[in-house]
Amino acid sequence: MSDRLVIILLILAAIGLPTRVAANEVAIAPAIEPTGLPPLGAVWREANPYRGNPLAIEIGHTAFNQACARCHGADASTHAAPAPDLRNLNRYCRRIAAPELNAACMRDNDAYFAKTVRQGKVIVGVTHMPPWEGVLKQELAWAILSFIESRVGGK
Ligand code: HEC
Numbered sequence: 001m002s003d004r005l006v007i008i009l010l011i012l013a014a015i016g017l018p019t020r021v022a023a024n025e026v027a028i029a030p031a032i033e034p035t036g037l038p039p040l041g042a043v044w045r046e047a048n049p050y051r052g053n054p055l056a057i058e059i060g061h062t063a064f065n066q067a068c069a070r071c072h073g074a075d076a077s078t079h080a081a082p083a084p085d086l087r088n089l090n091r092y093c094r095r096i097a098a099p100e101l102n103a104a105c106m107r108d109n110d111a112y113f114a115k116t117v118r119q120g121k122v123i124v125g126v127t128h129m130p131p132w133e134g135v136l137k138q139e140l141a142w143a144i145l146s147f148i149e150s151r152v153g154g155k
Contacts (some may be wrong), residue, residue: 027120027130029064032141034059034139044118044138048112050146060147063140071129076151083129089113093150110145117141 036055064076073081089112093105102155118141120131132141 011030013024016045025071025127025130027132027135028067029135029137030063030140032059032062032140034137034143039137040138040142042138044114045110045142046114047107047131048113048142048145050139051149056143056146057150058147060143060145061139062146064144067132067136067140068144074146077155087152087154089148090152108111113145114141 014084036057037050037053040049050060053101061075064072065074068086069081071081072085073079073083076086079085090106092110093102093109094104096102116129117136118131118133120129121129
C-alpha cells in the first residue's frame with residue numbers, strides 16, 4: 001500500500017469514529033474559581049488530591065456543567081451525550097477488590113484523566129476533544145474528576 005493511501009485511510013477512520021463531536025472545537029474555561037480548595041501550583045499532580053472532598057465535588061459539579069457538559073452530558077448523568085459517559089472512566093478499578101491493586105488502578109486512572117484533559121483527543125488532526133492545558137486550572141480538573149466519581153451509580 002502506498003504511504004498516501006495509508007494516510008487517506010487513517011483520516012477516513014478518524015473522521016468516521018462514532019464519538020466524534022465536531023472538528024476544531026475549542027476549550028472554553030469555566031467561570032467558577034477553585035476558591036477554598038488547597039492550591040496545587042503549576043506542576044500537575046499524578047493523582048487526584050481532592051478525592052472525596054465535598055467542596056471539590058461541589059465546585060467540580062459547577063465546573064463540569066460549565067466546561068464539559070455540552071459534550072459529556074449535564075451533571076455527568078446522561079447516556080444521550082455525544083461524548084463518552086465519564087462515570088465509566090474507573091469502571092475497571094471498581095471491579096478490583098484488593099485495596100493495593102485498586103489503589104494502583106486508580107492512580108493509573110488519575111494519570112489517564114489528567115493526560116487526556118491536558119492534551120485533549122486529537123486524532124490524525126481531527127479534534128474529538130480540545131486540549132485543556134492552559135485553559136482549565138489544575139484545581140478545577142481534579143475537582144471535576146472528584147465530582148464525576150461522586151456521580152458513579154447515579155442516574
Ligand atoms: C467539544 C466536546 C467536548 C468537550 C467540551 C469536552 N470533551 Fe471530553 N471528550 C470528548 C470526546 C468526543 C471524547 C472521546 C474522544 C475519543 O475517544 O476519540 C472525549 C473524551 C474524554 C475523556 C476520555 C474518556 C475515555 O473513556 O477515554 C476524558 C477523561 C474527558 N473527555 C474529559 C473531559 C473533561 C474533564 C471535560 C471538561 C473540562 C471535557 N472532557 C470536555 C468531547 C468533549
